[in-house]
Amino acid sequence: MTEPVPAPHLEARGLGVRFPGGVQALSDLDLVVRRGELLAIIGPSGCGKSTLLRVAAGLAPASAGLLTVAGEPPERARARRAVAFVFQDPTLLPWRSLHANVRLPLELARVPRAEQDLAADAALALVGLSEFAAAAPSALSGGMKMRASLARALVGRPELLLLDEPFGALDELTRERLNDELLRLWERDRFTALAVTHSVAEAVLLGDRVLVLSARPGRIVADIRVELPRPRRAALVGSPEFAAVAAEVRARLRAAAPPDPSDLSVRT
Amino acid sequence: MKLASAARAAYPPLLVFLGFLGLWQLACAALALPTYLVPTPAEVARQAVEHAGELAQAALLTAIGALGGLGASLLVGGLVAVLFSQSRTAARSLYPYAIFLQTVPIVAVAPLIVVWFGTGLQSVILTAAILSVFPIITNGTTGLVRVDPQLLELFAMSDASRLQLLLKLRLPGSLPYFVAGAKISGGLAVIGAIVGEFFAGFGADDLGLGALILQTSGRLQTAYLFAAIFAATLLGLVLFGAVALLGELALRRWRGRELSVH
Numbered sequence: 001m002t003e004p005v006p007a008p009h010l011e012a013r014g015l016g017v018r019f020p021g022g023v024q025a026l027s028d029l030d031l032v033v034r035r036g037e038l039l040a041i042i043g044p045s046g047c048g049k050s051t052l053l054r055v056a057a058g059l060a061p062a063s064a065g066l067l068t069v070a071g072e073p074p075e076r077a078r079a080r081r082a083v084a085f086v087f088q089d090p091t092l093l094p095w096r097s098l099h100a101n102v103r104l105p106l107e108l109a110r111v112p113r114a115e116q117d118l119a120a121d122a123a124l125a126l127v128g129l130s131e132f133a134a135a136a137p138s139a140l141s142g143g144m145k146m147r148a149s150l151a152r153a154l155v156g157r158p159e160l161l162l163l164d165e166p167f168g169a170l171d172e173l174t175r176e177r178l179n180d181e182l183l184r185l186w187e188r189d190r191f192t193a194l195a196v197t198h199s200v201a202e203a204v205l206l207g208d209r210v211l212v213l214s215a216r217p218g219r220i221v222a223d224i225r226v227e228l229p230r231p232r233r234a235a236l237v238g239s240p241e242f243a244a245v246a247a248e249v250r251a252r253l254r255a256a257a258p259p260d261p262s263d264l265s266v267r268t
Numbered sequence: 269m270k271l272a273s274a275a276r277a278a279y280p281p282l283l284v285f286l287g288f289l290g291l292w293q294l295a296c297a298a299l300a301l302p303t304y305l306v307p308t309p310a311e312v313a314r315q316a317v318e319h320a321g322e323l324a325q326a327a328l329l330t331a332i333g334a335l336g337g338l339g340a341s342l343l344v345g346g347l348v349a350v351l352f353s354q355s356r357t358a359a360r361s362l363y364p365y366a367i368f369l370q371t372v373p374i375v376a377v378a379p380l381i382v383v384w385f386g387t388g389l390q391s392v393i394l395t396a397a398i399l400s401v402f403p404i405i406t407n408g409t410t411g412l413v414r415v416d417p418q419l420l421e422l423f424a425m426s427d428a429s430r431l432q433l434l435l436k437l438r439l440p441g442s443l444p445y446f447v448a449g450a451k452i453s454g455g456l457a458v459i460g461a462i463v464g465e466f467f468a469g470f471g472a473d474d475l476g477l478g479a480l481i482l483q484t485s486g487r488l489q490t491a492y493l494f495a496a497i498f499a500a501t502l503l504g505l506v507l508f509g510a511v512a513l514l515g516e517l518a519l520r521r522w523r524g525r526e527l528s529v530h
Binding site: 088 | 418441
């Protein structure tokens with residue numbers, strides 16, 4: 001690669017998180033994510049994947065070490081609307097139209113109304129939901145709701161997008177479509193993204209790198225560079241090159257998982 | 269379609285009611301009960317028709333008292349619920365007194381209300397409000413406090429202020445709980461209004477159902493009394509239905525209706 005190496009966007013040094021109850025969620029985690037990079041994070045259930053995202057969002061405090069976003073504490077990056085979060089559930093407010101849901105972050109930030117509307121129109125168009133702007137969330141399918149949730153996250157044009165197993169509850173096909181959608185949006189805007197998933201295929205499809213975390217307390221057990229060409233689409237999943245990377249990730253994940261044969265939480 | 273299913277739903281209880289009336293009529297005839305003790309349904313109906321004007325007038329007065337009480341409950345109960353949701357200290361120190369509203373025997377307190385506020389509509393409304401405010405407080409507080417933690421994090425991502433959280437998340441999110449509370453309170457407000465009228469009845473020319481019940485029972489006009497009791501029951505049902513309908517309308521957007529964009 002002759003491109004200049006982009007600056008680190010997210011950096012963790014010796015990051016540890018211990019919950020008030022005494023549970024050690026993450027321990028001694030060192031991580032550098034470069035600007036514009038798409039990092040997939042995978043690991044056994046309860047390994048602290050989500051906790052890592054929540055620390056990066058400034059929603060949970062680090063109890064040891066340091067995590068910075070663009071060189072700042074996460075709360076400060078968040079305050080200038082540089083960070084957005086896509087939750088496991090669509091988390092749309094049922095009493096608001098899709099449009100009103102999508103512009104919520106700007107409304108809360110007291111952005112002028114005209115600007116809110118323009119940005120929400122654009123974000124809905126981006127995910128192909130323009131014609132449903134007036135619809136109530138209850139009128140939409142699960143996939144459409146998740147798309148709206150994605151539009152809401154992107155409405156403030158964040159530099160860092162944190163995705164916490166956002167498509168985990170969707171059926172296979174919808175999930176493929178949404179992964180393609182996410183890839184398309186990422187290729188277009190090149191925000192930095194951290195995507196937590198429990199699917200090996202999803203991790204390999206999305207990530208420039210796949211970070212494999214160990215069982216609690218979460219430590220990085222592997223940081224696998226995915227050298228598959230971009231743009232990638234879900235169709236890539238069947239190719240031999242893909243299978244080779246997926247096999248490597250799966251092997252590392254298996255080694256990281258606790259020795260519990262009944263643990264079905266790791267899917268492919 | 270909806271009307272047809274409503275009619276189907278109303279069919280069995282209606283049949284039970286008619287059967288009950290038939291049995292009642294037969295029992296009166298068979299046991300030769302005196303009318304001042306147990307009037308026949310036919311006699312009750314006759315009295316209801318004869319006093320239709322007075323009954324309607326009384327029901328209207330009672331309805332005003334009950335609606336006033338329910339309105340006051342919604343307002344005060346809503347404010348108390350907001351206070352409880354915003355301050356754990358306030359909730360801890362005041363909730364036992366809210367329970368007091370639920371457990372206080374209203375019949376015992378109503379005379380005191382009359383002593384303090386005199387006879388008339390204000391005392392009726394106050395009695396109805398005291399009896400009906402508790403479900404609003406508990407349901408409302410639950411709705412305001414019970415918020416999906418992911419939604420709280422969503423708002424935290426925008427560094428939402430406490431006021432924004434209240435106005436844009438907690439209050440709209442608690443609407444189903446307030447509706448559920450209001451449905452219970454609607455019936456209680458009617459009971460409260462009638463009890464209130466027992467003690468604070470508006471005077472001889474201005475009888476609510478409560479005062480009418482008291483008067484007719486005093487005069488052994490038992491059939492008329494029965495008619496007044498049925499009117500009171502009907503009023504409670506109508507109020508419950510109205511509250512339920514309004515609640516459904518308010519919650520329609522939650523259940524998949526097109527909304528306006530701007």
